[in-house]
Amino acid sequence: MQEITKLESCLKCNLCTLACPMMEVNPDYPGPKKAGPDGERYRLKDPAFYDYALKYCLNCKRCEVACPSDVHVGDMIQLARINYGSQGKRRGMKGLRDWTLASTDLVGSLSTPFAPIVNGVLKTKPVKALMHSTIAVDKHRTFPAYTHQKFVKWFRGQDQSGFDRFVTYFHGCYVNYNYPELGKDFVRIMNAAGYGVHLLEKEKCCGVALMSNGFASQARKQGEINLASIRKAAAAGEPVLTTSSTCTFTMRDEYPHVLGLENSDVRDSLMLATRWLYGKISSGELRFKFRKDFKMKVVYHTSCHIQKMGWQFYSIELLKMIPGVELTVLDQNCCGIAGTFGFKKENYPFSQAIGSKLFDDILAIPDAIVSTDCETCKWQIEMSTGRTVLNPIEIFAKALEA
Secondary structure, eight states, X not given: OHHHHTGGGOOOOOHHHHHOTGGGTOTTOOOHHIIIIIHXXXXXXXXXXXXGXXXXXXXXXXXXXXXXXXXXXXXXXXXXXXXXXXXXXXXXHHHHHHHHHHOHHHHHHHHGGGHHHHHHHHHSHHHHHHHHHHTOBOTTOOOOOOOSSOHHHHHHTSOOTTOSOEEEEEOHHIIIIIOHHHHHHHHHHHHHTTOEEEEOSSOOOOSHHXXXXXXXXXXXXXXXXXXXXXXXXXXXTOOEXXXXXXXXXXXXXXXXXXXXXXXXXXXXXXXXXXXXXHHHHHTTSOOOOBOTTOOEEEEEOOOHHHHHHTOHHHHHHXXXXXXTEEXXXXXXXXXXXXXXXXXXXXXXXXXXXXXXXXXXXXXXXXTOEEEOSOHHHHHHHHHHHOOOEXXXXXXXXXXXXX
């Protein structure tokens, strides 16, 4: 593994420790250096060694962004979780919780037919209290609502046959089961640009929730399915575009580094829609007409995974291209939710403490819409600040002339 071969590149400079948001709020977490490179030296001598503190890692990758030697600190910690103490081996009610939170396709498929009932039940205090006391899902956490009509069902009714150029869309679990409006806006933009949209032949959850909860073998199986479909799209000459920074990062970087899935042949075909759009617009290949009456005050939050890819530039510049957008780019502070991490009762206080800086920065700018490329950041920010959060793709679509 690449991250193991770079083990001795660690200079012990502690920049990763300075960048770690968990270190600021949790005295029980020894930090990414001790959990990652230092701990790996012990693990190589004794495979049974397991550091209990691995469970506190957010996998935000801020340690890797800070590392001057390009040591894959976060990947080491992920691999240690999987190989030397997988949370997926946990039994009992917490094991059931972790499996449920990680099984996004299954839970989404079961919930969408009964979305109004499921959404209503999950909001009630007795149900929240029951989950808090039994499976340790924190009672303060707000769940994302499920949609009654999945995105893929809506898409089947959209005629894309009139186009001679196509892109392929990896919609992800969030768009399919929770927020199809984002996928609809993506299709609208692509069609306005003169491109038809295809979906992957077969698409599964990217696997990030499975990995973080210890179910690496299932994540690997789903990754193999996704890569096979991405290869077919790439062979047809179609870029595979996404609207989730975490899904994109997982498939581009964690598939090879953590799951051992080779993707070098298609890695460059997979990118965020904002990056693809920025490239096409800045080169002059695409031009859009925007509403003259469009006005929106926007604050942009750089999610941790888009920062790791270095792609926040494209989303920020795309927002700047929209006439009528008054944009403020916030300092990059982790929101604290880290996918399923912030749903767990034992993690909730850390999650909210980590996000407090970001929440304060957002609330300091009155009457602003928040924009970010990460759906779990959206859940955390909306719950903790009461502000509306939109993907840059949604704002771009709203600004387009009908």
